[in-house]
Every structure is written in structure tokens, then in C-alpha cells.
Amino acid sequence: MKKISIKKGEFLQKSGDLNTKVYHVQSGLLRSYIIDEKGKEHIFSFAPENWVIAGSLPPEVPADLYIDAIENSVVLVVNKDIRLEGKNAGALIRRIAVLQKRVIMLMSDSALKRYEHFIQTYPDIVKRVPQKMIASYLGITPEALSKVKNERNRNH
Numbered sequence: 001m002k003k004i005s006i007k008k009g010e011f012l013q014k015s016g017d018l019n020t021k022v023y024h025v026q027s028g029l030l031r032s033y034i035i036d037e038k039g040k041e042h043i044f045s046f047a048p049e050n051w052v053i054a055g056s057l058p059p060e061v062p063a064d065l066y067i068d069a070i071e072n073s074v075v076l077v078v079n080k081d082i083r084l085e086g087k088n089a090g091a092l093i094r095r096i097a098v099l100q101k102r103v104i105m106l107m108s109d110s111a112l113k114r115y116e117h118f119i120q121t122y123p124d125i126v127k128r129v130p131q132k133m134i135a136s137y138l139g140i141t142p143e144a145l146s147k148v149k150n151e152r153n154r155n156h
Contacts, residue, residue, distance in 0.1 A: 001078050012077075013055065013067040022054040022080050023047070028073025032065040036108040040143045044104060046070075056100040064104055087113060106139050111148045112140045 003026070006012065012023055015034065023030060023051050030047040032055070042056055046066055047053035055063045059080045098121060115138060126134070135145040 001076055002065045003074060003076050005074050005129060006072070008069050008072050011066065011068045012075070013063050013065065015064060015066055018059065019055040019061055019063040020059045020080050022052055022078045024052050024076040024078065025049055025069065026074040028075070029070040030067060030073060030075070031070050032067045034064060034066070034104050040108065042104070042107040044100075044107070046091045056096040058059060058097065061097075064100070111138060111140050111144060111150055114140075115145070115152065 004035075006028075012030070013019070013021065013032075025047045027049055030053050032045050032053055033041050033043045033048075035041055039110055045053060053067055055067075057066045101117070105117055109117075116132075118134065118138060131145055132142045135142045138145065138148075140148070
């Protein structure tokens with residue numbers, strides 16, 4: 001663990017960096033965000049004093065999120081060393097990563113992309129739950145889901 005000072009606008013993490021650090025804010029303000037395909041910024045979270053900020057993916061996976069300083073900040077940097085004990089550790093880490101990806105997608109991706117990701121993430125669930133549940137998960141109406149599925153069928 002080490003303490004660093006960073007200036008407003010400086011990056012602690014960029015999308016694509018290995019996701020190896022956790023940042024504990026002692027003073028100042030940080031944020032995490034993504035930039036979508038159109039160049040639009042979508043803020044995922046803020047971290048004021050006494051908050052922790054990090055990507056939730058395992059350390060060996062490249063980060064989705066940018067993390068930068070909104071104000072001059074003093075931060076404790078901790079190496080992300082996930083050593084959870086027990087047989088459920090991998091499942092917990094996977095679940096947290098899926099939740100982060102879902103939030104990012106809800107903020108920035110099209111309904112079609114969200115549906116494609118749903119199918120990839122939960123291939124066995126598609127036929128096991130009602131369409132209205134899938135629509136709810138995707139943040140769209142059942143009617144919009146029908147349109148998305150029709151669009152997908154036309155493209156495949």
C-alpha cells in the first residue's frame with residue numbers, strides 16, 4: 001500500500017489497463033466511467049473521501065473503466081489481490097464482474113447489444129424465463145424486446 005497525490009484530470013486507470021489496483025480516497029474526489037462508441041462519457045461511480053474505487057473485474061482482465069481525479073486528491077493505492085477462501089469465491093468474483101458489465105451496458109449500449117450480451121452471458125436461460133423477464137432485465141418493454149429480436153433475426 002502506498003499513498004500518492006494526484007492532480008485534477010490525472011488518470012489512475014484507463015480502459016484496457018490491467019485491473020490490478022484499488023484506490024482508497026483520503027482527500028479529494030475520483031470518478032470511474034466508460035466512453036461509448038460514439039465518444040459519450042458515462043459515469044459509473046464517484047469516490048469522495050473515505051470511499052474506495054476500483055474496477056470489479058479480476059486483476060488479470062483488462063479494465064472497462066477509466067478512473068481519474070475530479071479534484072486534486074490524496075489516495076492510498078492497494079494492489080488488488082483477490083484471495084477469497086472457499087468454493088464460492090470464483091462465483092462471487094464472476095457475479096460482481098457481470099453486474100459491473102450490466103450497469104455499464106445499461107448506461108451506454110443499444111438494446112440490441114444488451115440482448116446479444118444477455119444471450120452470451122445466460123445462454124441457457126433464454127428459453128427458461130418469460131420474455132417479459134428478459135425485457136425487464138434489459139431495461140426495455142416486452143414490445144421493444146420483440147423489435148430487438150426481429151432486428152437480430154434480420155441481421156443473422
